[in-house]
Amino acid sequence: MSAEMSTETSTVEEFRAEVRAWLEAHVPAEPLPSWTERAGFDLHRAWERTLFEGGYAAVDWPAAYGGRDAGLRRSIAFAEEYYRAGAPERINMGGLYLLGPVLMQYGTPEQCERWIPDLLACRTIWCQGFSEPESGSDLASLRTRAERDGDHYVVNGQKIWTSMGGFADWIFALVRTDPEVGRRRKHHGITFLCIDLRSPGVEVRPLAMVDGTRGFAEVFFTDVRVPVENVVGEVDQGWRVAMSTLGFERGAVFGDHAKFTADVEALAALVRVRGLEDDTRALDELGRVLVETEVYRANVYRLAGIAEAGGDLDSTASINKVFWTQMQHDIFATGLRLMEEDGAVVGDPAAVPYADAATRRSWADWHHRYWYARAAMIFGGTNEIQRNIISERVLGLPMEPRP
Amino acid sequence: MTTTHPTTDERQELVRLTADLLGRHCGPEQLRERLDAGTAHTPELWGRLAETGLVSALVAEERGGAGLDPSYLSGVLVSLGEHAVPEPFLETAVVATSVLAAFPDSALAVSWLERIGAGDALVAVRLGALTPYVVHAGDADLVLDLAEDGTVRALLPADVDVTPVQALDPLRPLATVIRRGEDAGTVLGVAPAAVERARVLAVAGAACLLAGASRRLLDLTVEYVGVRRQFDRPVGSFQAVKHAIADLAVMVDMATSAALSAFDAVDEPDARRRAWAAKAYAGDAADRANVSALQLHGGIGFTWEYHLHLWLKRVMGLAASYGTTVTLRRELAVELLARTGEATER
Numbered sequence: 194m195s196a197e198m199s200t201e202t203s204t205v206e207e208f209r210a211e212v213r214a215w216l217e218a219h220v221p222a223e224p225l226p227s228w229t230e231r232a233g234f235d236l237h238r239a240w241e242r243t244l245f246e247g248g249y250a251a252v253d254w255p256a257a258y259g260g261r262d263a264g265l266r267r268s269i270a271f272a273e274e275y276y277r278a279g280a281p282e283r284i285n286m287g288g289l290y291l292l293g294p295v296l297m298q299y300g301t302p303e304q305c306e307r308w309i310p311d312l313l314a315c316r317t318i319w320c321q322g323f324s325e326p327e328s329g330s331d332l333a334s335l336r337t338r339a340e341r342d343g344d345h346y347v348v349n350g351q352k353i354w355t356s357m358g359g360f361a362d363w364i365f366a367l368v369r370t371d372p373e374v375g376r377r378r379k380h381h382g383i384t385f386l387c388i389d390l391r392s393p394g395v396e397v398r399p400l401a402m403v404d405g406t407r408g409f410a411e412v413f414f415t416d417v418r419v420p421v422e423n424v425v426g427e428v429d430q431g432w433r434v435a436m437s438t439l440g441f442e443r444g445a446v447f448g449d450h451a452k453f454t455a456d457v458e459a460l461a462a463l464v465r466v467r468g469l470e471d472d473t474r475a476l477d478e479l480g481r482v483l484v485e486t487e488v489y490r491a492n493v494y495r496l497a498g499i500a501e502a503g504g505d506l507d508s509t510a511s512i513n514k515v516f517w518t519q520m521q522h523d524i525f526a527t528g529l530r531l532m533e534e535d536g537a538v539v540g541d542p543a544a545v546p547y548a549d550a551a552t553r554r555s556w557a558d559w560h561h562r563y564w565y566a567r568a569a570m571i572f573g574g575t576n577e578i579q580r581n582i583i584s585e586r587v588l589g590l591p592m593e594p595r596p
Numbered sequence: 597m598t599t600t601h602p603t604t605d606e607r608q609e610l611v612r613l614t615a616d617l618l619g620r621h622c623g624p625e626q627l628r629e630r631l632d633a634g635t636a637h638t639p640e641l642w643g644r645l646a647e648t649g650l651v652s653a654l655v656a657e658e659r660g661g662a663g664l665d666p667s668y669l670s671g672v673l674v675s676l677g678e679h680a681v682p683e684p685f686l687e688t689a690v691v692a693t694s695v696l697a698a699f700p701d702s703a704l705a706v707s708w709l710e711r712i713g714a715g716d717a718l719v720a721v722r723l724g725a726l727t728p729y730v731v732h733a734g735d736a737d738l739v740l741d742l743a744e745d746g747t748v749r750a751l752l753p754a755d756v757d758v759t760p761v762q763a764l765d766p767l768r769p770l771a772t773v774i775r776r777g778e779d780a781g782t783v784l785g786v787a788p789a790a791v792e793r794a795r796v797l798a799v800a801g802a803a804c805l806l807a808g809a810s811r812r813l814l815d816l817t818v819e820y821v822g823v824r825r826q827f828d829r830p831v832g833s834f835q836a837v838k839h840a841i842a843d844l845a846v847m848v849d850m851a852t853s854a855a856l857s858a859f860d861a862v863d864e865p866d867a868r869r870r871a872w873a874a875k876a877y878a879g880d881a882a883d884r885a886n887v888s889a890l891q892l893h894g895g896i897g898f899t900w901e902y903h904l905h906l907w908l909k910r911v912m913g914l915a916a917s918y919g920t921t922v923t924l925r926r927e928l929a930v931e932l933l934a935r936t937g938e939a940t941e942r
């Protein structure tokens with residue numbers, strides 16, 4: 194997310210027209226099979242390559258890395274066109290939305306050179322190794338150890354719930370480098386470390402998710418040697434880098450409102466197909482999520498304005514996360530309610546026969562995305578944790594007595 | 597006419613000015629005095645709003661105003677909501693000035709604009725189905741009647757029967773307004789675009805007022821739970837209390853974003869959709885604010901003595917005006933079905 198001046202000379206509308214034409218020519222006619230199986234994953238990866246070659250993998254990123262330096266408004270226009278066209282789900286989310294922005298903030302020039310172009314081209318897929326079996330909401334209690342040995346760290350421990358772990362090439366992980374200081378002040382002594390998953394001693398065990406797909410994994414580290422130059426930010430100061438990462442995870446992804454707008458249009462198609470246009474209950478349900486998406490769109494524009502004026506969005510991230518995750522859940526739950534009995538039939542496009550491709554694509558993986566909506570209220574810091582942050586840090590309510 | 601939006605600094609300056617004025621002249625004690633006196637509007641406060649230039653902000657310079665774009669007033673409206681201002685500012689300074697300006701050739705419209713600009717006219721607005729009850733009609737020197745077909749009528753007190761109803765919020769008085777006969781009043785003209793713009797301004801403006809009033813309920817609650825102690829700790833340190841407040845803060849924040857952005861977008865092609873959504877959502881946020889604020893104040897909030905009820909009633913009154921959440925939502929759904937239905941058929 195770079196709000197600074199862009200070097201792109203087209204107007205936003207010219208840029209939009211260019212993107213639209215390119216997407217029309219390139220978006221696959223049929224929805225890709227789910228990325229949670231290898232075949233679908235490879236197709237998604239090929240699509241990422243096509244995007245990269247077109248110069249569209251991350252339009253707001255610097256041209257030096259393969260972006261377009263397009264600035265905030267054009268990047269919002271890109272996203273609006275992307276979702277309008279029903280283009281495939283992005284798979285390198287950990288890299289694109291989390292690690293990339295974090296590297297641009299905390300990484301050395303060498304690290305940016307080394308990792309950003311590859312992740313943009315989807316030559317490397319990244320995953321996020323924060324959570325551990327005993328450290329979820331209480332993330333700072335994490336125990337995976339990294340001990341210095343010459344110009345390497347030796348890593349031992351375990352991560353869990355790692356999204357895309359089974360498909361990823363690299364992991365950015367939080368590790369404990371100073372257990373001594375950590376015993377007194379648990380947010381200290383943590384380091385943000387990038388680890389090649391092909392290193393000896395790494396074992397990835399995919400875990401089946403609630404819908405049966407292997408979307409996340411456990412990652413075990415046994416005496417894994419990692420070069421010290423893979424530390425992002427300062428040693429022992431990784432908590433700050435982690436908070437920045439979570440800020441990106443919770444905050445507004447500029448343009449993603451267009452995804453929800455497309456979903457609500459798919460709901461409208463459902464209402465029509467089921468002949469519920471005059472059913473007040475259906476209109477109420479449709480109206481409610483439509484209002485939420487309009488409100489979210491307005492908020493994205495407002496935040497973009499703040500960012501462009503050089504303002505700080507930190508205090509908005511938790512509010513944004515609670516809102517968008519609830520809205521997303523409302524949208525998908527509403528779809529299932531409106532499908533009535535057919536809501537129990539997974540991925541059955543026959544239950545929802547549609548003319549246009551974008552709507553068809555939407556319905557083919559409605560359940561998959563319903564479950565994702567449920568997950569979003571848990572990951573990135575659960576919504577309960579966000580409410581703690583909003584009440585204590587944004588509104589200044591008295592702290593919970595700590596043990 | 598090209599529209600110029602205010603800079604961030606200009607916005608903040610206007611909001612600061614408004615909040616400062618209202619802090620001094622429209623505090624809870626002043627509101628309570630009016631409640632006891634049984635009057636909402638006072639010439640004194642209106643005069644101060646006029647003196648600062650807020651009432652004439654949108655009136656053209658040649659008519660004695662500042663000729664500003666409505667977007668200069670979005671933050672001001674939120675602030676008026678926060679202070680539960682008992683004056684027809686939205687109706688007079690925003691909606692009426694916008695409609696009257698659509699009739700530059702009507703001497704009558706021009707003279708009313710000048711009176712508004714000078715601070716000596718209060719205007720009430722009747723907007724078809726959006727206003728079954730007309731706010732501040734009893735105080736008004738002029739009622740503008742904006743019909744669905746775009747006909748705009750200027751109605752003087754002698755042209756109408758104004759029947760006050762007992763408003764839930766006595767500081768936002770309501771009345772039914774009936775024209776005395778078909779010929780009563782003066783037709784200024786037929787201007788469907790101006791009437792549509794007035795509707796959008798009224799609905800988006802009401803969303804701003806509502807977001808502001810809900811924000812005040814949030815702030816009052818945050819303040820109270822921080823000082824009220826039970827079980828040897830501030831009640832605001834209990835997580836159940838915190839989470840209820842956090843949920844409210846999310847809604848109030850998003851409602852404010854949507855309201856400001858809808859009001860600033862009145863001249864955009866999707867203005868109606870944005871205004872309707874903003875008001876619908878502001879109504880939901882206001883509901884939550886109403887419920888949580890009273891619940892978290894406990895007994896004190898239930899008294900006439902304590903001033904919470906001023907805002908509880910303000911949000912209930914505003915939520916029920918200029919389109920309720922349910923009607924606006926349904927209209928949006930119907931519009932979406934029509935819009936996307938056409939796209940599929942094409």
Ligand SMILES: Cc1cc2nc3c(=O)[nH]c(=O)nc-3n(C[C@H](O)[C@H](O)[C@H](O)COP(=O)(O)OP(=O)(O)OC[C@H]3O[C@@H](n4cnc5c(N)ncnc54)[C@H](O)[C@@H]3O)c2cc1C
Nearest residue numbers: 321322323324329330354355356568571572573574575577
């Ligand atoms: C689909 C999915 C993908 C994920 N992907 C990743 C990933 O890629 N990388 C990664 O590092 N992690 C990932 N996670 C993990 C996620 O971040 C954690 O699940 C989350 O932080 C919660 O931790 P936990 O599961 O241990 O739950 P717990 O922390 O044990 O929480 C259990 C319940 O208690 C509540 N709770 C806990 N503490 C408090 C408190 N102080 N106040 C109020 N309520 C509280 C929680 O809100 C929750 O409802 C993923 C999770 C899911 C579901």
